[in-house]
Amino acid sequence: MARKGKKQSSDSAGDWMTTYADMITLMLCFFVILFNPDDITQAQLDAISTSMRQGGIGSLTGGFTISAGRNADLGNTVMSLPSMERGRVMGTALRRAVSVFSPEIRSNKIKVTHDERGLVITLAGDAFFYPASARINIEATRDILLRLGTYLNDLPGRKFRIEGHTDSIDVDPNGPWEDNWQLSAERSRAVLRYLTALGINESNFQIAGFSSTAPVSNNDTEEGRSNNRRVDIIILDPGHL
16 A cells, blocks of 8 residues: 555656746747847857757757758758848848837837838838928938938848829829829939939839829728839849849
8 A cells, every 4th residue: 555655646746847848948939939040140150059958958868869950051052042142131121221210100100011022111202292292301201211221221232113193183283293204203213313312223223103003001091092103123033133
C-alpha cells in the first residue's frame, strides 16, 4: 500500500511539468510572432546564436547531433528570393513613410497605402493646390514637400510615378483647362517640377493624368469628390515599371 501511494504521488508530481512545458511553448510562439527580422542586425543575430550555444539550447544533448540534410538551407533560400527582398524593402519604406508624414496622416492631408503598384503616398488635392488650379499652395505645403523630397531621395534606385486625379465635375469652360484630363496631368507635372527642383533625378519619374476615371470615393457627395481630388506618388514595385 505504501509503494502504491508513492507511485501515485510520483505520477501526479510530473503532471505540472506537462502544463509548464505547454506554457513555455506558447510563450515562445508569442515572441516569435512579435519578432521582426527587419529590425535586427546580423551582429545581434550572431550574439543571440552564441548565447544559446554557450548557456542555453546549445548545451543540451540531442537534436544538434543530426547531420544537415538536403533541405537545411531551404529557409535561407526562400528568404533570399527577389520577392521576399522586395517585400522587406517595401515594408521598411512603408513604416518610414508613416513616421515621416504622421502629422499629415492625422490631419488627412496625406494617406499612405500599399497596393499592387507599390507604396502609394496620396496628397489631398484641396490641401496642396488652389481650387481648380494646378498651382501648388507652396505657403501651406512647403515643409511637407521638402520632407517628401528628402524621403524620395533616400530611396536610391527606385522609380516613381505621379498620378493626378480629379472629381467628376466638369471644369469651368471659361477657365484655363480644356477638361479634367488636362487639369489632372498638369497637377502631376507641377508636383514633378517641385520635386526635381529639390534635386531628385527627373529620369526616375513617370507622370500621368487620370481625370475622374479612377475614383476612390463616391462622386455624389462633396466629401467623396474631395477624396477623389488627389495626386498619388507611387514608389513603383519593379514589376510595374
